[in-house]
Amino acid sequence: MRKSFVFLTTIFILIGLALFLPDGEEEKQKVTLVKGREYETFSRLAKSPLKKIPDLRAWKKIVPEVTTIAIKSSTGQTNQPALFYDSGSARKKPLLLVLHSWSEDYRQYFSIPYGIWAVKNDWVFMHPDYRGAFTNPEATASETALRDILDAVEYAKKNARIDESRIYIAGFSGGAMATLIMVGRYPELWAGAVAWVPVYDLTEWYTTTRNARHGYARQIANSCGGTPLPGTKAARECRKRSPSTYLKHARGKNVPVYIAVGIDDRFVPPGHAIMAFNDLAAEEDRISRADIEYINARHQLPPRLSGEYSDTLYADAGVKLLFERESAHAVLKIFEGGHDVIYNAGLYWLSTRRKSAPAGW
Numbered sequence: 001m002r003k004s005f006v007f008l009t010t011i012f013i014l015i016g017l018a019l020f021l022p023d024g025e026e027e028k029q030k031v032t033l034v035k036g037r038e039y040e041t042f043s044r045l046a047k048s049p050l051k052k053i054p055d056l057r058a059w060k061k062i063v064p065e066v067t068t069i070a071i072k073s074s075t076g077q078t079n080q081p082a083l084f085y086d087s088g089s090a091r092k093k094p095l096l097l098v099l100h101s102w103s104e105d106y107r108q109y110f111s112i113p114y115g116i117w118a119v120k121n122d123w124v125f126m127h128p129d130y131r132g133a134f135t136n137p138e139a140t141a142s143e144t145a146l147r148d149i150l151d152a153v154e155y156a157k158k159n160a161r162i163d164e165s166r167i168y169i170a171g172f173s174g175g176a177m178a179t180l181i182m183v184g185r186y187p188e189l190w191a192g193a194v195a196w197v198p199v200y201d202l203t204e205w206y207t208t209t210r211n212a213r214h215g216y217a218r219q220i221a222n223s224c225g226g227t228p229l230p231g232t233k234a235a236r237e238c239r240k241r242s243p244s245t246y247l248k249h250a251r252g253k254n255v256p257v258y259i260a261v262g263i264d265d266r267f268v269p270p271g272h273a274i275m276a277f278n279d280l281a282a283e284e285d286r287i288s289r290a291d292i293e294y295i296n297a298r299h300q301l302p303p304r305l306s307g308e309y310s311d312t313l314y315a316d317a318g319v320k321l322l323f324e325r326e327s328a329h330a331v332l333k334i335f336e337g338g339h340d341v342i343y344n345a346g347l348y349w350l351s352t353r354r355k356s357a358p359a360g361w
Contacts, residue, residue, distance in 0.1 A: 102174030184246025192353030285327035
C-alpha cells in the first residue's frame, strides 16, 4: 500500500511540474544536442573533411532527410530553391529558418548542424536561397530577398504542421545581418532570433573593409549601386539593406534576440554585434561608443567590462565566454575567438523561447 501511495504521489508531482513549468522548460528537458566535435563550431566545421565535398553531396551524406525544394516567389514567376525538412509527424513542430552567410547560398554546408538538430528534435527546417550570395542588387537583403524569406515561412506553414508560437530565425555573418533586418521589420513573426557575428551597418562595414583583399567592399558597392559616400544614392541604398535602419523598431516588441560575437573577429568588427544589442537594450544597459571603439581597436575588453563569465555549452565546445549582458529581450555574448558559431549554444537557447513567454523570461 505504501509503495502504491509513493508511486501515485510521484506521478501527481510530475504532472504538476509539467503544468506549471515556465514556457520552454519542458522543451529544455527533451532537446538532443548536436554531437560530433566537428559540428560544435563553424571554425571547426570549416576545417573538416566536408569542405572537400560539394555542398549538396555533403548534406546528402550527413543529413539525407533534408531535401531540396522549390518555392514559388510572390514577387514574380520564378521558383526559388531551398533546403527543407519535415518528419511528417502529427504534432505541431517548431520551425527553424536558417539564413546562409554572405558568400554562400542555400546549399551552404556550414548550416548542416542546424539540419542535424531539426532531425534529432523533430523540428521543421528551412534553409532558403533568398537570391544567393550577397554580390549583386537582387541579393544582399534586397526587398526581393526579404520577400523570399517570408515566402519560405509561408511554404513551411502550408506544408508542415507548424507551432506558430515557435517560429525561429537564425543566421551567421551576412545571414545574421538578414536575420536582424527580419527581426526589425517583422518582430511579431518570431519567437526567437539568433545572430552570430552580424553585419550591423553596410556603410560602416564598407569603410572598414575597402582596403582588404577579400572583396566584400566591392560586393557592397555592386549591391548598393556604387561607393556609399555620404549623401549618395548608394549610401541610401546601403541604409535600406542594413539592420541599423530597422532593428530599433523591435525594441519593446517582446521578441527575444541572441547576439554573439568573437572578440578577435577580423572580418566583421565586434562593434557591429554590440551596436545591434544596443538597439534592443534598455538605455542603462547599452555599451558606450568609447567602449565599442576600444574593443574594435584592441580586440579585447576594456577593464570595466572584464569579469568572470561561464556558459556550459561554450565550454563544451572549447570556447571561453568573456562577456555576457541581458537587457529587455536581448542577450549579448562576447567570446574568445573570431568569426565563429557555437551551434548548440544558440539552438538550445532558441529551444526555450516561445511567443507566450512572460516578460523577463
